[in-house]
Amino acid sequence: MIRAQIYLTTHERRKLTVLAHETGKSKSELIREAIDQFIETHQAFKQDKLTILRAAKGLWANRDDLPDFKMLRKEFDKRHKDKHE
Incomplete structure:
Protein backbone atom coordinates (compact mmCIF):
# COMPACT_ATOMS: atom_id res chain seq x y z
CA MET A 1 0.00 0.00 0.00
CA ILE A 2 1.02 3.56 -0.59
CA ARG A 3 0.71 6.11 2.17
CA ALA A 4 -1.33 9.22 1.34
CA GLN A 5 -2.17 12.24 3.42
CA ILE A 6 -5.60 13.83 3.19
CA TYR A 7 -7.25 16.82 4.78
CA LEU A 8 -10.57 16.35 6.57
CA THR A 9 -12.88 18.91 8.07
CA THR A 10 -13.47 18.69 11.80
CA HIS A 11 -16.95 17.35 11.09
CA GLU A 12 -15.64 14.66 8.72
CA ARG A 13 -12.98 13.56 11.19
CA LYS A 25 -12.62 -0.77 11.51
CA SER A 26 -9.75 1.66 11.32
CA LYS A 27 -10.28 5.12 9.85
CA SER A 28 -7.86 4.23 7.07
CA GLU A 29 -9.87 1.11 6.21
CA LEU A 30 -13.10 3.11 6.08
CA ILE A 31 -11.49 5.71 3.82
CA ARG A 32 -10.16 3.00 1.47
CA GLU A 33 -13.61 1.39 1.34
CA ALA A 34 -15.21 4.76 0.56
CA ILE A 35 -12.70 5.42 -2.23
CA ASP A 36 -13.25 1.95 -3.71
CA GLN A 37 -17.01 2.48 -3.63
CA PHE A 38 -16.69 5.91 -5.25
CA ILE A 39 -14.49 4.53 -8.05
CA GLU A 40 -16.85 1.62 -8.66
CA THR A 41 -19.89 3.90 -8.79
CA HIS A 42 -18.14 6.37 -11.11
CA GLN A 43 -17.06 3.60 -13.50
CA ALA A 44 -20.57 2.11 -13.53
CA PHE A 45 -22.03 5.56 -14.26
CA LYS A 46 -19.61 6.07 -17.15
CA GLN A 47 -20.49 2.65 -18.55
CA ALA A 61 -32.63 7.70 -38.68
CA ASN A 62 -35.08 7.16 -41.53
CA ARG A 63 -37.78 9.34 -39.98
CA ASP A 64 -39.95 11.45 -42.28
CA ASP A 65 -41.70 13.41 -39.52
CA LEU A 66 -38.60 15.37 -38.45
CA PRO A 67 -37.25 18.62 -39.92
CA ASP A 68 -34.10 18.72 -42.04
CA PHE A 69 -31.51 19.22 -39.30
CA LYS A 70 -28.74 20.10 -41.74
Whole structure:
Protein backbone atom coordinates (compact mmCIF):
# COMPACT_ATOMS: atom_id res chain seq x y z
CA MET A 1 0.00 0.00 0.00
CA ILE A 2 1.02 3.56 -0.59
CA ARG A 3 0.71 6.11 2.17
CA ALA A 4 -1.33 9.22 1.34
CA GLN A 5 -2.17 12.24 3.42
CA ILE A 6 -5.60 13.83 3.19
CA TYR A 7 -7.25 16.82 4.78
CA LEU A 8 -10.57 16.35 6.57
CA THR A 9 -12.88 18.91 8.07
CA THR A 10 -13.47 18.69 11.80
CA HIS A 11 -16.95 17.35 11.09
CA GLU A 12 -15.64 14.66 8.72
CA ARG A 13 -12.98 13.56 11.19
CA ARG A 14 -15.49 13.38 14.04
CA LYS A 15 -17.98 11.33 11.99
CA LEU A 16 -15.20 9.05 10.73
CA THR A 17 -14.02 8.41 14.29
CA VAL A 18 -17.55 7.52 15.42
CA LEU A 19 -18.01 5.22 12.42
CA ALA A 20 -14.68 3.53 13.12
CA HIS A 21 -15.75 2.82 16.71
CA GLU A 22 -19.16 1.54 15.58
CA THR A 23 -17.77 -0.79 12.92
CA GLY A 24 -14.54 -1.83 14.61
CA LYS A 25 -12.62 -0.77 11.51
CA SER A 26 -9.75 1.66 11.32
CA LYS A 27 -10.28 5.12 9.85
CA SER A 28 -7.86 4.23 7.07
CA GLU A 29 -9.87 1.11 6.21
CA LEU A 30 -13.10 3.11 6.08
CA ILE A 31 -11.49 5.71 3.82
CA ARG A 32 -10.16 3.00 1.47
CA GLU A 33 -13.61 1.39 1.34
CA ALA A 34 -15.21 4.76 0.56
CA ILE A 35 -12.70 5.42 -2.23
CA ASP A 36 -13.25 1.95 -3.71
CA GLN A 37 -17.01 2.48 -3.63
CA PHE A 38 -16.69 5.91 -5.25
CA ILE A 39 -14.49 4.53 -8.05
CA GLU A 40 -16.85 1.62 -8.66
CA THR A 41 -19.89 3.90 -8.79
CA HIS A 42 -18.14 6.37 -11.11
CA GLN A 43 -17.06 3.60 -13.50
CA ALA A 44 -20.57 2.11 -13.53
CA PHE A 45 -22.03 5.56 -14.26
CA LYS A 46 -19.61 6.07 -17.15
CA GLN A 47 -20.49 2.65 -18.55
CA ASP A 48 -24.22 3.37 -18.19
CA LYS A 49 -23.82 6.62 -20.14
CA LEU A 50 -21.91 4.81 -22.88
CA THR A 51 -24.57 2.09 -23.07
CA ILE A 52 -27.33 4.71 -23.34
CA LEU A 53 -25.48 6.60 -26.07
CA ARG A 54 -24.90 3.42 -28.04
CA ALA A 55 -28.57 2.46 -27.69
CA ALA A 56 -29.63 5.90 -28.95
CA LYS A 57 -27.42 5.70 -32.05
CA GLY A 58 -29.58 6.03 -35.13
CA LEU A 59 -32.68 6.78 -33.08
CA TRP A 60 -33.86 9.44 -35.54
CA ALA A 61 -32.63 7.70 -38.68
CA ASN A 62 -35.08 7.16 -41.53
CA ARG A 63 -37.78 9.34 -39.98
CA ASP A 64 -39.95 11.45 -42.28
CA ASP A 65 -41.70 13.41 -39.52
CA LEU A 66 -38.60 15.37 -38.45
CA PRO A 67 -37.25 18.62 -39.92
CA ASP A 68 -34.10 18.72 -42.04
CA PHE A 69 -31.51 19.22 -39.30
CA LYS A 70 -28.74 20.10 -41.74
CA MET A 71 -30.85 22.93 -43.11
CA LEU A 72 -31.77 24.10 -39.60
CA ARG A 73 -28.09 24.10 -38.65
CA LYS A 74 -27.14 26.13 -41.75
CA GLU A 75 -29.84 28.70 -40.94
CA PHE A 76 -28.69 28.89 -37.32
CA ASP A 77 -25.04 29.29 -38.33
CA LYS A 78 -25.95 32.02 -40.82
CA ARG A 79 -27.99 33.98 -38.25
CA HIS A 80 -25.26 33.54 -35.64
CA LYS A 81 -22.57 34.68 -38.09
CA ASP A 82 -24.63 37.73 -39.16
CA LYS A 83 -25.08 38.81 -35.52
CA HIS A 84 -21.36 38.72 -34.80
CA GLU A 85 -20.08 40.54 -37.88
